[in-house]
Amino acid sequence: MNSYYLSLLVFSPLLGIVLLALMPKSNEKGLKMLGVLATLPATILALLAYFSYLGGKDLASFSEQVNWMRFSDFSAIHANLFTVKYELGIDGFSLLMIVLTSVLATLAAIASLHIKNEWKGYYMLFLLLEIGMLGVFTAQNLILFFIFFEITLIPMFFLIGKWGYFNKEKAAYSFLIYNGLGSAILLIVIMVLFAKTGTTNIETLKVLVNGGEGQTLAAMSESLKMGLFIALLIAFGVKLPIFPLHSWMLRVHxxxxxxIVMLHSGILLKIGAFGLIRFGMGIFPEQFETLAVLIAILGVINLLYGAFLAFIQTDFKMVLAYSSISHMGIVLIGLGASNEAGVQGAIFQVVSHGLISALLFFLVSVLYERVQTTQMNELGGFAKSMPIASGFLLAGAMASLGLPGMSGFVSEFMAFLGLFKEMPILAAIGALGIIMTAVYLLRAVLSITYGQANREYAGIRDLRSFEWAPVLVLIGLIILIGVYPAVLSQPLENIVLGIGG
Incomplete structure (x- = not known):
């Protein structure tokens, strides 16, 4: 069925890019307003799809497929052999990711009002980044996925290198080199699968690689399958990131x-988790099961390494950067458990951390815009000068450390429940990371809000009118998931039963 709904959703920011290109670059107010408004169509379409699904609409009705590329004519063997189609579609997991992506893109566009110069180029690249992110989660074949994946790298490189801080060029090149190497490994996997099976359709690959109906063009040995899975683990491990492939991410944060970090920590890191679940567990389930213990160990290492390093940081942005590494360890822990609770916890953590990290980095943008620093020894006493922002900062920290009633608790509880069922000793070791999370977050936040500053901050303004919307929306979603997890679990029922059952 071709509804073209998803194409409209994915490419809706393109209209904003065209309109921005036609506006004079000196029109600051108009450019910023258009940049924010251009993200709204995708958000509205994503929310309509979500509520339509809750109302009983079959997600298959959103699918679309158009003939695109044919590498040779093998119609005598099979009509679709070595044919790549433009095909978009969604399941419960990807539906949640496009809703998360579109909502965070709108909120990050609002946060971008703090950008001081060259707004035209900034918002055009921002909207191109949104197209890439939305396309990644709707692509139904590996080549289309790879193209959208690469589209996200180009605008991110320039957004970091042009509008970043003191070492922005080094951070931009680190981002490009590491992610470029990950992309190269991913491309090799895609080409091998294409050569062996004659298709890049994800659902077809799940059947062919695992010996279902039909057969591959060339035999795929178990060692080849394991090699391809390990390559996928490395490719998406760079994106997640998995220790020790993480140093580039610290520079970016x-x-x-x-x-931009709101989108990077909230969405782009999650492409790594999405790829591991969709392709790793989906196409290579046996190989994933074989390495499940290793993946769980890597998750515990991520969790503990990130937590301990976050504790000794003096820059609040570095605290949050190491916190992201630590929390991505919980995703790996849930996946390594390879059972229903663990997989569901991992997916919950993907969404939950996306919201929490976006909230915390939005508050970082508010803070930096006022005082031009995030060094904790220069910050303090903001509970008095900025009580509302400080309250939201504490709420974000509470969500991140897993306070019951907030989304972080649900995801961490389910991920560890899954791991305790399969590997109780490893889970007990990993639980130390949860304790450390409370220590480093409370240390950092209380230092900023109630500590003694080395500088005097007078006349600092609390949240402005346009800054209220992001914090209220994000806190609202974090609490909604915490008290009513069914908003996530309902779309995930078939996914979790199919993968983690």
Whole structure:
């Protein structure tokens, strides 16, 4: 069925890019307003799809498929052999990711009002980044996925390198080199699968690689399958990131504009988790099961390493950067458990951390815009000068450390429940990371809000009118998931039963 709904959703920011290109670059107010408004169509379409699904609409009705590329004519063997189609579609997991992506893009566009110069180029690249992110979660074949994946790298490189901070060029090149190497490995996997099976359709690959109906063009040995899975683990491990492939991410979190880090930590890191679940567990389930213990161990290492390093940081952005590494460890822990609770916890953590990290980095942008620093020894006493922002900052920290009633608790509880069922000793070791999370977050936040500053901050303004919307929306969603997890679990029922059952 071709509804073209998803194409409209994915490419809706393109209209904003065209309109921005036609506006004079000196019109600051108009450019910023258009940049924010251009993100709204995708948000509205994504929310309509979500509520339509809750109302009983079959997600298959959103699918679309158009003939695109044919590498040779093998119609005598099979009509679709070595044919790549333009095909978009969604399941419950990707539906949640496009809703998360579109909502965070709108909120990050609002946070981008703090950008001081060259707004035209900034918002055009911002909207191109949104197209890439939306396309990644709707692509139904590996080549289309790869193209959208690469589209996200181009605008991110320039957004970091042009609008970042002191070492922005180094951060931008680190981002490009590491992610470029990950992309190269991913491309090799895609080409091998294409050569062996004659298709890149994700659902077809799940059947062919695992010996279902039909057969591959060339035999795929178990060692080849394991090699391809390990390559996928490395490719998406760079994106997640998995220790020790994480150093580039620290530079990006510190040097990129906070509005861009909202999308980087909230969405782009999650492409790594999405790829591991969709392709790793989906196409290579046996190989994933074989390495499940290793993946769980890597998750515990991520969790503990990130937590301990976050504790000794003096820059609040570095605290949040290491916190992201630590929290991505919870995703790996849930996936390594390879059972229903663990997989569901991992997916919940993907969404939950996306919201929490976006909230915290938005508040970083608010703070930096006022005082031009995030060094904790220069911050303090903001509970008195900025009580509302400080309250939201504490709420974000509480969500991140897993306070019951907030989304972080649900995701962490389910991920560890799954791991305790399969590997109780490893889970007990990993639980130390949860304790450390409370220590480093409370240390950092209480230092900023109630600590003694080395500088005097007078006349600092609390949240402005346009800054209220992002914090209220994000806090609202974090609490909604915490008290009513069914908003996530309902779309995930078939996914979790199919993968983690």
């Amino acid at each position: 510190v040097e990129a504009p906070p509005s």
